[in-house]
Amino acid sequence: MHFDQPMFKNDELKDKVIVVTGGGSGLGESMTRYFLQLGAKVVITSRKLEKLDKSAEKLRAETGGEVLTVACDVRDYEAVENLMAESLNTFGKVDALVNNAAGNFISPTERLSANAFDTIIDIVLKGSKNCTLAFGKHWIKQKQSVATVLNIVTTYAWTGSGYVVPSAAAKAGVLAMTRSLAVEWAKYGIRMNAIAPGPFPTKGAWDRLLPGDLKEKFDIKKKVPLKRVGEHQELANLAAYLLSDYSAYINGEVITIDGGEWLQGAGEFNMLEQVPKELWDMLEAMIRSQKEKS
Numbered sequence: 001m002h003f004d005q006p007m008f009k010n011d012e013l014k015d016k017v018i019v020v021t022g023g024g025s026g027l028g029e030s031m032t033r034y035f036l037q038l039g040a041k042v043v044i045t046s047r048k049l050e051k052l053d054k055s056a057e058k059l060r061a062e063t064g065g066e067v068l069t070v071a072c073d074v075r076d077y078e079a080v081e082n083l084m085a086e087s088l089n090t091f092g093k094v095d096a097l098v099n100n101a102a103g104n105f106i107s108p109t110e111r112l113s114a115n116a117f118d119t120i121i122d123i124v125l126k127g128s129k130n131c132t133l134a135f136g137k138h139w140i141k142q143k144q145s146v147a148t149v150l151n152i153v154t155t156y157a158w159t160g161s162g163y164v165v166p167s168a169a170a171k172a173g174v175l176a177m178t179r180s181l182a183v184e185w186a187k188y189g190i191r192m193n194a195i196a197p198g199p200f201p202t203k204g205a206w207d208r209l210l211p212g213d214l215k216e217k218f219d220i221k222k223k224v225p226l227k228r229v230g231e232h233q234e235l236a237n238l239a240a241y242l243l244s245d246y247s248a249y250i251n252g253e254v255i256t257i258d259g260g261e262w263l264q265g266a267g268e269f270n271m272l273e274q275v276p277k278e279l280w281d282m283l284e285a286m287i288r289s290q291k292e293k294s
């Protein structure tokens with residue numbers, strides 16, 4: 001099994017300029033590393049410049065690639081316009097945007113202040129909207145023939161989920177925006193796709209979603225039919241494919257990468273997985289005997 005290995009081996013993203021929001025940590029950093037290995041130039045952005053610079057230094061040393069860091073709170077449209085201006089000043093163009101920045105924490109919804117709810121909606125939905133609108137307007141004005149937006153959502157964008165309701169509502173909005181603009185902006189050569197990851201260990205997500213001993217209490221692997229969490233490289237492989245020219249006919253799609261996790265939760269009788277093999281003879285006999293009686 002090679003799922004933790006780089007899928008592309010050459011310069012499949014050579015000379016592409018990619019902006020990754022939240023690119024200085026977690027999955028954003030892992031995607032950035034792989035894009036650099038494939039020859040892309042990457043702009044990483046988030047609120048904390050010091051964190052971004054540290055990450056960029058590490059990534060340059062590891063890959064020899066070109067990384068620009070720009071501090072930007074994606075909730076602020078002017079800051080996003082500045083991000084775009086700095087990216088264009090340095091690299092002359094932008095080919096792709098990855099809306100990866102997010103905020104989230106677990107809480108019963110009735111405990112949330114209005115501001116707490118807004119904070120998550122603003123980072124995830126308004127932030128993705130700000131970046132998509134700013135870069136989209138630029139690409140359309142420039143008549144750039146090819147551009148790509150990749151939105152990182154979650155599987156509860158369509159199932160919903162208790163205890164992360166602002167995040168679920170915001171990610172559902174991002175998914176609707178993905179599918180809507182995939183059609184509306186296709187005529188400008190802009191492709192829009194999304195990835196819905198299942199559990200991928202990162203400090204940012206896991207410390208907020210499984211704090212303290214919750215990590216031990218809820219063994220996340222048991223929720224996944226494949227009985228493991230995701231490897232960052234396999235998500236980076238998918239992201240690189242969706243930004244590459246090889247996926248040129250994929251538009252408006254959301255690709256789930258979760259080992260089957262959400263379907264395990266959704267399938268009516270999937271709990272029967274817990275029935276031991278030896279019990280099935282007895283269960284079958286019981287069901288058949290019901291048929292004979294009726």
Ligand code: HXC
Binds near residue numbers: 102106107112120208
């Ligand atoms: C209730 C909370 C809270 C908590 C903050 N607030 N934490 N309310 N429970 N645990 C409230 C605050 O009291 C405040 O409301 C409001 O939220 C804003 O908080 P601030 O700290 O001022 O906001 P800010 O500094 O902007 O920080 C944003 C943040 C923080 C979202 C709260 O956690 C953050 O910076 N996160 C970024 C990284 C992240 O979340 N990564 C995880 C992504 S995982 P009041 O009313 O008091 O002013 C993900 C999906 C994973 O998205 C899916 C896994 C399968």
Ligand code: NAP
Binds near residue numbers: 021046051123155202
């Ligand atoms: P993470 O490391 O916490 O990533 C979140 C990033 O967003 C951070 O780099 C953070 O940087 C940035 N950010 C937060 N608020 C911002 C703002 N207002 N403006 C700009 N940047 C901001 O967590 P992660 O696990 O890698 O998550 C990455 C993406 O994957 C998210 O979209 C998340 O919803 C999605 N996802 C993750 C999982 C998982 O299991 N890990 C599962 C499903 C979906 P600063 O703090 O420096 O701003």
